[in-house]
Amino acid sequence: MKITDMKLFHVKPRWLFLKIETDEGICGWGEPIVEGRALTVAAAVEELKRYLVGEDPLRIEHHWQVMYRGTFYRGGPVLVSAISGIEQALWDIKGKYYNMPVYEMLGGKCRDRIRMYSHCGGATPEEMAANAVRKTEAGFNAIKIGVDAPVHNVDTLRFVEGQTAKLAAIREAVGSGLDVAIDFHGRVSPAMSIRLAQAFEPYYPMFIEEPALPENVDTLVRIAQSTTIPIASGERLFTRWGFREALEKQAIAIVQPDLCHAGGIFEARKIAAMAEVYYGSIAPHNPLGPISLASCLQLDACTPNFLIQEHPSMAERWDLGEGYLNQAFKIQDGYIAVPEGPGLGIEINEEALLERAYPGDWDTPRLYYADGSFAEW
Numbered sequence: 001m002k003i004t005d006m007k008l009f010h011v012k013p014r015w016l017f018l019k020i021e022t023d024e025g026i027c028g029w030g031e032p033i034v035e036g037r038a039l040t041v042a043a044a045v046e047e048l049k050r051y052l053v054g055e056d057p058l059r060i061e062h063h064w065q066v067m068y069r070g071t072f073y074r075g076g077p078v079l080v081s082a083i084s085g086i087e088q089a090l091w092d093i094k095g096k097y098y099n100m101p102v103y104e105m106l107g108g109k110c111r112d113r114i115r116m117y118s119h120c121g122g123a124t125p126e127e128m129a130a131n132a133v134r135k136t137e138a139g140f141n142a143i144k145i146g147v148d149a150p151v152h153n154v155d156t157l158r159f160v161e162g163q164t165a166k167l168a169a170i171r172e173a174v175g176s177g178l179d180v181a182i183d184f185h186g187r188v189s190p191a192m193s194i195r196l197a198q199a200f201e202p203y204y205p206m207f208i209e210e211p212a213l214p215e216n217v218d219t220l221v222r223i224a225q226s227t228t229i230p231i232a233s234g235e236r237l238f239t240r241w242g243f244r245e246a247l248e249k250q251a252i253a254i255v256q257p258d259l260c261h262a263g264g265i266f267e268a269r270k271i272a273a274m275a276e277v278y279y280g281s282i283a284p285h286n287p288l289g290p291i292s293l294a295s296c297l298q299l300d301a302c303t304p305n306f307l308i309q310e311h312p313s314m315a316e317r318w319d320l321g322e323g324y325l326n327q328a329f330k331i332q333d334g335y336i337a338v339p340e341g342p343g344l345g346i347e348i349n350e351e352a353l354l355e356r357a358y359p360g361d362w363d364t365p366r367l368y369y370a371d372g373s374f375a376e377w
């Protein structure tokens, strides 16, 4: 079998899908993207296509090594995201070729269904509590909320009180059975993260996410040692080498590789194994589309230290594949059943993709402080 062509589809709302075709008629799908830089990653995929066309798609590890190490300069979000989407598509092809799900080729099922968490928001504590109740009524036993933006490097007591009030309102409304994670989004300074974690601690968050940027591991260690709340991070770390120091220094309890950024399905499986050595868990990051979700579910199914799966919780269920897949994923009682189909276990509706085509120019929202200076989203 040989790779004959690679086609890219920019689809709404901000996604990039890749289709790899072969001379045996089997094709595979992946999602190679950096949010807000879809055109840049598309160019990287086009460059890698020069190597891949004519190659045997079943030699996934070999091609990963060539793509990652082959150009002297390695790593970074753009190149590794391009490799990630290609890697997903190659696993999809391999699974269809051998007629088995990807998880079957990576050791087989460790579970029958995948626990999901839902995003939850609210401008006021009352709104936040009402939305959390709605999520529990929909069957979820875990949600994730976010620290509001913009936040100053040293912010007021009122800011801390406002954030804590939302968490308190959720606990008041739903009790102690619901897991509530909190995303700091890497935009909170370490000084403020330590203060916020201390204020949140009585409400027993499931984890706090990116309480500092991952590039300075010692900072993360300092925050981790200041609180009993488990620290999660990893959506902006790439490959095993990106996670090594954070795991060795035990800065994070929960690794969150993004399967569209960290190097793909098998790379994330290796990262999960590294975390397992430190008794850590994996909760794959996923704010993207249905191919990303499908890839995550394959990993979640076969990984013993899997904790919980993120999805963007879009009202239209696009992230679950509605309007993109012939059969969208269904969340029942907060879980998705492990898919049975070969490869990634999905069928893309190509006609629907063409209807949802866009120029690929989605950009990250920009925020500004009251004085006009730039603030992180």
Ligand SMILES: [Mg+2]
Binding pocket: 183, 185, 209, 210, 235
């Ligand atoms: Mg996050």
